[in-house]
Amino acid sequence: MPPLTEQLRRERLRILGAMKERVEQVTESALAMMRAEIPAYAVQDEHFFEDVRHQVLSHYRVQLALLAGERSFASEELAFSRAAAMRRAREGFALEDYISAFRVGRQVFWEALRDCAGPSAAGQDAVLTLVAPLMRYMDFASTQAAQAYLEFQQYVVADADRERRDLLEQLLAGHMPARGPLLAAAQAYGIGAHLPMMVVVAVGVDGARHGGADTAAESGYITSAAISAAGVRAARVLVVVRHGEVVAVPVLRSGTEPDEICARFEEAQRHLARDGTVLAMGISTVAGGTAELPRAYQEARAALEFVPSGGGVAALPRLSPFQYLALRADAIARQLVDPRISALLDEDVRRGGSLAATIRAFADADLNLRLAAERLQVHHNTAHYRLRRIEERTGRNPRRIADLLELLVALAIRDAPWETEDVQ
Structure with a gap:
């Protein structure tokens, strides 16, 4: 870009000065447009918008100072924006809604700059020189915010994984969490101390035969998605990747029979096999509460011995004692x-x-x-x-x-x- 003439420099400073006087008014215009264009924002209360107001106003003031050449830009100046992104993620806002708010803020800010420029040719030429630095700032700021947002979401996912693993370890030890986050997690999955439950253990076919952990570990999250697609999560089911296995603890809610649980996991196994992930699944008999889950887990692991080498499901509830004894024959x-x-x-x-x-x-x-x-x-x-x-x-x-x-x-x-x- 060619150097600014003295006239353009004066016009830029005039526009930025006028904008600085109107910045709070422009901020309110941005908030109003966010309410109108972003449904997730429209339903929020004034406490929420007080936080948004502070973010928008802070961004506008930083931009005005940078555009006026009052100071050089340092990424540390956007710490407030990263913190806000994490708050939005914690509050459950979708990333696209948060980026939409950035888009609205940029649009309102630009329209206000053009209005401050006035109709003169000198003013219009001067405001156009602000486009490139303005776009660079918004691109950097929105990228920083999105990265912070995703970092928080990854933290939440990892934290949730740890919570599920900790919950499963307690359950497989025969204990129901008494308080705190693990009790809340158990309740979210419908797990109760005296409720009927089953245990399902799934491993990759190589893992089932040779003890390898990689196949099952890599397919753990795919397995969880397949269980959801097969309808096992009509209500949420605790599913955890553990020591090279995928372990699920479905609860038999009122009216649910063991055979129905078996059928749903069989569908999940077939769904995975069609997509190229072949698993062996063992399904336990019914545990009468958390105290019986250690026994159910050992049953599910033992049932893996009955699965053919090409994968499939061995469901103990579908076997008679006679069939079980015959299958155990050496x-x-x-x-x-x-x-x-x-x-x-x-x-x-x-x-x-x-x-x-x-x-x-x-x-x-x-x-x-x-x-x-x-x-x-x-x-x-x-x-x-x-x-x-x-x-x-x-x-x-x-x-x-x-x-x-x-x-x-x-x-x-x-x-x-x-x-x-x-x-x-």
């Missing part, structure tokens, strides 16, 4: 299965699984063969033939309770969803 239990039964079941898999289906249907029908045949949609004689074939090949008569139970156990062990070496 290599010795497999060896105890009669080889004739194993051979028949292996052959049956290759032939389409009709004999295994008949065994299960017969048990589900309480040994009523006719009902089992109807459910299998086969003729009664076909079902009868299958039972006779099973007895001939295995030496077990499915009509005898003890023999039928042995066949069912063999089926459950065969269908266990993990490899033998994974079972401890």
